Amino acid sequence: MKFITEFRDAELVRGVLEEIQRTVTRPWVLMEICGGQTHAILRHGLDQLLPPEIELVHGPGCPVCVTPVELIDKALAIASRAEVIFTSYGDMLRVPGSGRDLFSVRASGGDVRVVYSPLDAVRMAKENPERHVVFFGIGFETTAPANAMSVVQAKKLALNNYSMLVSHVCVPPAVRAIFGSPDNRVQALLAAGHVCTVMGYWEYPPIAEAYGVPIVVTGFEPLDIVRGILMAVRQLEEGRAEAENAYPRAVTFEGNKPAQELIDKVFEPCDRKWRGIGVIPESGWCLREDFRGHDAEVRFDVEAIQPEESPLCIAGQILQGLKKPTECSAFGTQCTPEHPLGATMVSAEGACAAYYRYSQQATEMHD
Amino acid sequence: MDDHSEEITMQGAICPVPLQHSAQVVLGHGSGGKMTQDLIERSFYPPFKNPTLLRGNDSAVVTAPEGGRLAITTDNHIVAPLFFPGGDIGRLAICGAVNDLAMVGARPLWLTAAFILEEGLPLEVLERVVESMRRAAEEAGVIIVAGDTKVAERGKADGLFINTSGVGWVPEGREVGGAQARPGDGVLLSGSIGDHGIAVLAARGELEFEAQVESDLAPLNGLVEAMFEVCPEIHVLRDPTRGGLATTLNEIAKQSGAGIKLEEQKIPVNAAVGAACEMLGFDPLYVANEGKLVAMIPGEAIDAVLEVMRKHPYGKQAYCIGEVVREPAGRVLMRTAIGGTRIVETLSGEMLPRIC
Numbered sequence: 001m002k003f004i005t006e007f008r009d010a011e012l013v014r015g016v017l018e019e020i021q022r023t024v025t026r027p028w029v030l031m032e033i034c035g036g037q038t039h040a041i042l043r044h045g046l047d048q049l050l051p052p053e054i055e056l057v058h059g060p061g062c063p064v065c066v067t068p069v070e071l072i073d074k075a076l077a078i079a080s081r082a083e084v085i086f087t088s089y090g091d092m093l094r095v096p097g098s099g100r101d102l103f104s105v106r107a108s109g110g111d112v113r114v115v116y117s118p119l120d121a122v123r124m125a126k127e128n129p130e131r132h133v134v135f136f137g138i139g140f141e142t143t144a145p146a147n148a149m150s151v152v153q154a155k156k157l158a159l160n161n162y163s164m165l166v167s168h169v170c171v172p173p174a175v176r177a178i179f180g181s182p183d184n185r186v187q188a189l190l191a192a193g194h195v196c197t198v199m200g201y202w203e204y205p206p207i208a209e210a211y212g213v214p215i216v217v218t219g220f221e222p223l224d225i226v227r228g229i230l231m232a233v234r235q236l237e238e239g240r241a242e243a244e245n246a247y248p249r250a251v252t253f254e255g256n257k258p259a260q261e262l263i264d265k266v267f268e269p270c271d272r273k274w275r276g277i278g279v280i281p282e283s284g285w286c287l288r289e290d291f292r293g294h295d296a297e298v299r300f301d302v303e304a305i306q307p308e309e310s311p312l313c314i315a316g317q318i319l320q321g322l323k324k325p326t327e328c329s330a331f332g333t334q335c336t337p338e339h340p341l342g343a344t345m346v347s348a349e350g351a352c353a354a355y356y357r358y359s360q361q362a363t364e365m366h367d
Numbered sequence: 368m369d370d371h372s373e374e375i376t377m378q379g380a381i382c383p384v385p386l387q388h389s390a391q392v393v394l395g396h397g398s399g400g401k402m403t404q405d406l407i408e409r410s411f412y413p414p415f416k417n418p419t420l421l422r423g424n425d426s427a428v429v430t431a432p433e434g435g436r437l438a439i440t441t442d443n444h445i446v447a448p449l450f451f452p453g454g455d456i457g458r459l460a461i462c463g464a465v466n467d468l469a470m471v472g473a474r475p476l477w478l479t480a481a482f483i484l485e486e487g488l489p490l491e492v493l494e495r496v497v498e499s500m501r502r503a504a505e506e507a508g509v510i511i512v513a514g515d516t517k518v519a520e521r522g523k524a525d526g527l528f529i530n531t532s533g534v535g536w537v538p539e540g541r542e543v544g545g546a547q548a549r550p551g552d553g554v555l556l557s558g559s560i561g562d563h564g565i566a567v568l569a570a571r572g573e574l575e576f577e578a579q580v581e582s583d584l585a586p587l588n589g590l591v592e593a594m595f596e597v598c599p600e601i602h603v604l605r606d607p608t609r610g611g612l613a614t615t616l617n618e619i620a621k622q623s624g625a626g627i628k629l630e631e632q633k634i635p636v637n638a639a640v641g642a643a644c645e646m647l648g649f650d651p652l653y654v655a656n657e658g659k660l661v662a663m664i665p666g667e668a669i670d671a672v673l674e675v676m677r678k679h680p681y682g683k684q685a686y687c688i689g690e691v692v693r694e695p696a697g698r699v700l701m702r703t704a705i706g707g708t709r710i711v712e713t714l715s716g717e718m719l720p721r722i723c
Binding site for chain 1: 390392393573647648650703704706708
């Protein structure tokens with residue numbers, strides 16, 4: 001826990017919060033792009049400690065949530081096959097496809113296993129030559145090097161029974177899509193520290209300049225996050241729009257070159273559909289020709305299934321600060337913490353759940 | 368993915384709605400969290416409904432026809448691996464029943480033990496488990512008065528499953544239950560959280576790192592008796608097993624209609640457990656314990672009870688971690704270490720490592 005506790009020091013965090021308070025003169029909307037940062041902000045209750053002028057909007061930086069339903073349906077179909085051991089990062093199991101999730105597949109006899117690394121899946125392929133091991137390769141740039149490595153290893157070991165169902169997404173195209181959108185309210189961006197550990201932040205100065213927005217590479221501990229916010233607010237107040245680094249202990253401008261080379265060797269850019277957003281051009285990676293033999297979509301000719309989405313939930317719009325929970329027709333009626341329809345009502349950190357509770361409290365206090 | 372005609376809309380990502388799983392049993396139904404509760408309310412409460420069952424405490428308290436109150440509980444025990452640092456399935460089976468009885472203020476007396484053995488299980492393994500049960504029963508001061516044995520075909524039971532049922536006697540004047548929490552009560556926790564869950568996970572060998580963590584598995588009836596000696600008016604006792612401290616406190620908040628306010632800084636987490644949770648993306652508040660209790664007692668008794676708890680081997684790291692409040696009714700809030708406030712929810716289904 002050393003090197004973590006220091007960055008959760010209440011005194012240090014308070015000091016930076018006071019500095020933000022002294023710096024801010026008017027309302028600003030900031031977006032943290034990464035789901036890990038959203039989680040940390042809500043887990044530590046940071047959002048309530050910020051001056052009221054600062055509004056945090058949660059970005060589409062959760063690879064689990066943005067994986068398109070079509071691809072989940074493919075995963076479910078592949079995982080249901082008798083010869084397949086389907087491996088995945090844990091939280092992918094509860095993401096629904098059309099009416100089913102990986103839990104249901106497992107309960108119906110599918111061999112679905114949680115792994116912590118794709119290299120575990122490669123090992124499984126080696127140990128189970130009579131089975132076919134598929135790894136659900138999701139994630140942003142952060143997980144790409146390890147996922148790429150697994151394919152390189154499988155190829156080296158001639159493990160023809162290992163393949164990856166690839167759903168890689170990249171941050172910069174999504175950032176461009178957000179800032180280029182006519183609905184955009186976001187005035188500054190906290191870039192994702194882990195992604196930049198791999199990729200560096202050389203991709204961001206042109207974006208900051210093109211859209212006139214400050215971009216600050218930010219870490220994940222409370223102190224990292226408030227420092228990132230402070231640097232973004234300083235830029236906003238001073239009228240600057242630059243790419244800066246508030247996470248220098250992990251991130252350099254160039255990033256991790258060998259990791260980037262590995263990614264480039266295995267993956268090539270492709271258009272990718274983001275759940276609830278649509279297709280963003282060149283926003284993902286898929287396997288290069290050389291590695292197609294390990295592409296689960298090629299190995300398993302899975303029919304395109306007509307996907308079905310739950311129509312009621314506007315959680316995504318709520319997360320982006322475009323709508324308030326109370327603007328949802330299901331809020332407080334069909335959708336309650338006891339019978340949630342959406343992730344934001346389910347989750348401990350969910351905006352709707354918080355709204356449901358706190359607004360109830362607020363009403364009672366007024367009475 | 369071929370549908371390029373679709374426009375990019377920043378109207379917002381639609382967060383996928385988790386499924387309710389109402390058609391078949393999935394592992395999450397055994398998590399001890401919300402899905403377990405939903406299953407109980409849907410499938411078990413309607414046919415079995417009676418006031419004793421619906422009280423929803425760790426044991427049922429019933430009045431014998433000639434007077435005197437008895438506590439009754441039953442528990443199934445499934446754990447892989449059968450032996451883990453700090454315990455094994457045998458000790459778990461005894462402590463599980465003993466603790467459920469102690470958590471309604473009962474003195475555990477008699478246990479039954481029923482075994483489902485998998486064909487092929489080495490007898491040496493069974494005997495080690497049974498010896499461990501004998502020692503745990505001796506420590507807890509209970510005797511095993513009846514039992515049953517069934518053998519399942521190879522592949523149809525994971526080594527062995529154990530069911531234990533227990534009966535205890537509830538002394539006069541003890542009224543303990545989740546519904547008894549009162550605003551002003553102190554919330555006491557007997558020690559560090561998350562040790563059992565992480566110890567079992569590490570023992571499975573699935574982690575790529577070594578975690579030096581021992582399960583906290585222990586019978587808590589001795590600790591409970593010591594607490595009653597200085598504070599006869601204990602309102603709530605509960606052992607935060609599956610679902611962790613967060614789920615247990617939410618159950619109590621719902622049963623009593625009171626709110627609970629926690630101080631994150633006061634909740635002890637062993638360094639190795641904290642580090643393992645950081646790496647796996649778990650929150651220790653949701654990780655299982657098998658030798659810890661939470662108690663809710665009148666505010667004026669806090670110091671005296673903490674003193675006796677800390678003198679007991681199973682309560683050395685006891686702290687007052689928060690208080691019962693009137694508002695927000697039925698909810699658990701926590702002041703975080705850096706001074707923010709967050710809602711602490713019930714565990715939903717299976718606890719999963721997060722990717723982000």
